[in-house]
Amino acid sequence: MGHDVTAALRAAGLEVLDDPGTRAMYSTDASLYRIPPLAVVRPRHVDEVAAALAVARETGVPLTSRGGGTSVAGNAVGRGIVLDFSRHLNRVLSVDPEARTAVVEPGTVHAVLQKAVAPHGVRFGPDPSTHPRCTVGGMIGNNACGSRSLAYGRTSDNVAGLRMLLASGEQLVTSYDGAGRPVVEGGDAVLASVREVMARHLATARTELDRFGRQVSGYAAHHLLPERFDLTPALVGSEGTLAVVTEATVRLVTDAPVRVVVVLGFDDIVAAGEAAPAVVEHGPTSCEGLDSRLLGVLRARRGEGAVPPLPEGRAWLFVELAGDDRDEVVARAERLAAAGLGVDALVVPDPLVQARLWRIREDGAGLAGRAPSERPAWPGWEDAAVPPAMLGSYLARFDELVSSYGMTSAPFGHFGDGCMHVRLDLPLDRPDGTQVLRSFLVDAAKLVGEYGGSLSGEHGDGRARSELLPHLYSPEALAMFAGIKHAFDPDDLLNPGVLVDPDPVDADVRVAGVPPFRRKLAMAYPHDDGDLAQALHRCTGVGKCRADNSAAGGVMCPSYLATREEKDSTRGRARVLQEVVRGEMAWSDPAVHDALDLCLSCKGCASDCPTGVDMATYKSEALHQTYRRRLRPRSHYTLGRLPFWARIAERTPRLANLAVRLPVLGRLALWLAGVERRRSVPAFARRPFRRSWTGSGSGRTTGTPVVLWVDSFSDSFDPEVAAATVRVLEAAGYAPRLPDERLCCGLTWITTGQLDAAKKILGRTVASLATAARAGTPIVGMEPSCTGVLRSDVLELVPGPDAEAVAGATVTLAELLARTPGWTAPDLSGTSVVAQPHCHHHAVMGWQADADLLASTGAMVTRLAGCCGLAGNFGVELGHYEVSVKVAEQQLLPALDAAPDAVVLADGFSCRTQVADLRDRPSVHLAQLLDPERTPGRA
DSSP: OHHHHHHHHHHTTOOEEOSHHHHHHTTOOSSSBOOOOSEEEOOSSHHHHHHHHHHHHHHTOOEEEESSSOOSSSTTOOSSEEEEOTTTSOOEEEEETTTTEEEEOTTOBHHHHHHHHGGGTEEOSOBOTTTTTOBHHHHHHHTOOBTTHHHHOOGGGSEEEEEEEOTTSOEEEEEEOTTSOEEEESOHHHHHHHHHHHHTOHHHHHHHSOSSTTOOSSOOGGGGSTTTOOHHHHHTTSTTSSOEEEEEEEEOEEOOSEEEEEEEEESSHHHHHHHHHHHHTTOOSEEEEEEHHHHHHHHHHHOGGGSOOOOSSSEEEEEEEEESOHHHHHHHHHHHHTTOOSSEEEEEOOHHHHHHHHHHHHTHHHHTTBOTTSSBOBOSSOOOBOOGGGHHHHHHHHHHHHHHTTOOBOOEEEGGGTEEEOOBOOOTTSTTHHHHHHHHHHHHHHHHHHTTOBSOSSSOOHHHHGGGGGGTSOHHHHHHHHHHHHHHOTTOOBSTTSSSSOOOTTSSBTTTTOOOOOTTOSSOOGGGTTOHHHHHTTOOOOOGGGSOOGGGTOOOOHHHHHHOOGGGSHHHHHHHHHHHHHTSSOTTOHHHHHHHHTOOOOOHHHHHSTTOOOHHHHHHHHHHHHHTTSOOOHHHHHGGGHHHHHHHHTTSHHHHHHHTTSHHHHHHHHHHHTBOTTSOOOOOOSSOHHHHOOSOSSOOOOSEEEEEEOOHHHHHTOHHHHHHHHHHHHHTTEEEEOOSSOOOOOHHHHHTTOHHHHHHHHHHHHHHHHHHHHTTOOEEESSHHHHHIIIIIHHHHSOSHHHHHHHHHEEEHHHHHHTOTTOOOBOOTTOEEEEOOOHHIIIIIOSHHHHHHHHHHTOEEEEOOSOOSOTTTGGGBTTOHHHHHHHHTTTHHHHHHHOTTSEEEOOSHHHHHHHHHHHOOOOBOHHHHHOTTTOOOBO
């Protein structure tokens, strides 16, 4: 059957993907469920959507529409054909500022739409937390709302028309006439059948539906009553089960220019829920609840600095007030803060601090992927809603229910609307895990039914909750839903298993039955109980790796931004590797290495992914498992062992440099080394730093001792960085010394998966540094990637007390200077600096100490987000050049071109190499910028 379907799809001229890797990537979304499709089709225009639908009809194979794949209810997975609209049908077709509408294709990312309409002073109202990567089509499918629904309503309130294809292939178009009356073109027979269904269920539709704003479960059949019969909002939220959306006209709204946030603190989340209705009386645009348990997860992962100052409490409401007049909005905020609704309050007028608060809220779903118990937490019951006046009582009962199952949770959500989001540490790793899942979901559904609530407030019912609808609705209502489905889709082609004739909630659970994967691993995975399966399933599919995170200073995921291919996203890679731990693929499977090939090992996901995925570590493990005791790619023997070759080259550096620059010999040498010929090869230093080290740059013998970690790059290629670091340290009152023996962190072995050798190399280094570390002597790193190894990878590869001591003692230059009494930064007023933080610096150490130090110099600093694109050996290897340049074009190159006279600050050797290679421009390390010999006029 599968071959016949794919053959028919290809015969229709469609872009079809049915390889094992693609099927693995599209087998799940952000939900619990895993259902591999027969094939993925990426339509390029509407005719191709119709062609795919025709094949589904002819073969009897179901069809599922998919946008960004961020559905947490399992709405975007299916057993047949999956239509990925996000790849090609992703354009804003037109904007009408006067009518305040825009026409978009279903794969248009929400953020792309906002960017297109912003110049006209308008926006699309609904703003779900996944707005940087969710698609408008997906929002239509779920009837998404977001945090500002108090002001802008649901998606159904903001859609002015739809173009759709029915299962029969007939086109259906909805709109409104000049008087605002609904208009429908096409589908006459279907509409006649729908009217017949509604005629039998008038009382049910009038009494059981539309009881409060977030009642999203089931079909919005109240819009099909004869007194209104408005097909547009009726189809919004139908989860792709009634028609395939090919185009949407959305309404746009103006945004108030002034926003002030009031943070209210409460004793617990129940008190926050009880206060929400009183808060809404103050007319906010948003009223969002967060539990201290969620912030605890964030602080544990990213440190205390990850959370801005908050008022006292163990739960908070983030309340946004908006308007045209700043004084009026501030006065309203102060009245709310003084209303005594909580135990403490804080007014936040600063937009930058507001952005930090909203970022926490937007990352809630990912952060909640780790429960307060430190166990993995899962969706499934993440979107219940009750009438807002009952929210506090519901939260108390829900907490009791969760505790009765021995689970923990960290609730958050749209409290002003009565909608709660949560992830639960369901014991899906136990043999009875799916039984516990079913039992809990049934009890939870009964509880929300007691409150007259909804199983879903904006995510849809999907596979996670559709089977539970009988606990919410009467048999008559369910019969009405079934009649509507049959009228639109009599052969059950469109997203079957959802809403009507639902799949069991405990079927096809992604993690169920996946045993721990601990055998013969090279990495320790200390945060995942040593279990690679648990580590890989940190990826819950929220898809932040498919967004441009540069506005928040993020790095993840540079390869996806370069190619826009799911396989080149952190999520896509995690999905393929999950197949390995399931036993469905071998480490050596081509799909595994195709997915990992363009991973830059930048570690951006380790800090930017809200669930804590560390793809660089997983890639190293995959390469280790694949090539251990086997023949490796050429670059593993050359670039992967660069420090070894550097030691040989330093004996005759001039000869080594000449060899790679001779026309014929140089090209041959690069090919043999697996190096891209369009790359220039950095020259070996004529005299490595260690050879010139005499114990001090100035003859200083006194001062606070520090160990200078001289990495292979600073030693063999750029010794002036090390020399400048010595001068800065001595000027700050330190007496730097080098380790007694020549050491290496093994970075290049780690990134190429030569982990047995890396363990030996790093083990010797830790043993040598441990005495100084235990004595409290700081170990100062210069090269960020090597410093990151001593701070992080050391705990994965050679765990133990010595490794912990070394990791705790290792600091960056900026971190050390920040805690140095009496040290003052040089005055760099009038100096323009373009700063490219190294990805590992951002991800492992954090760049805030550097940012604070630079601010104290008075320099005008432009801090870049994203990756430079070279990323160690990645951009040098054959086959990676084009992607490496595309990554550089995201942030680095435009910034360099915009500031031709600025000083370029790049601590990473690979970053400096990329700048020199692509723009023939010098760049400096922080130590060189602070060097007293370079800046004699110190403050």
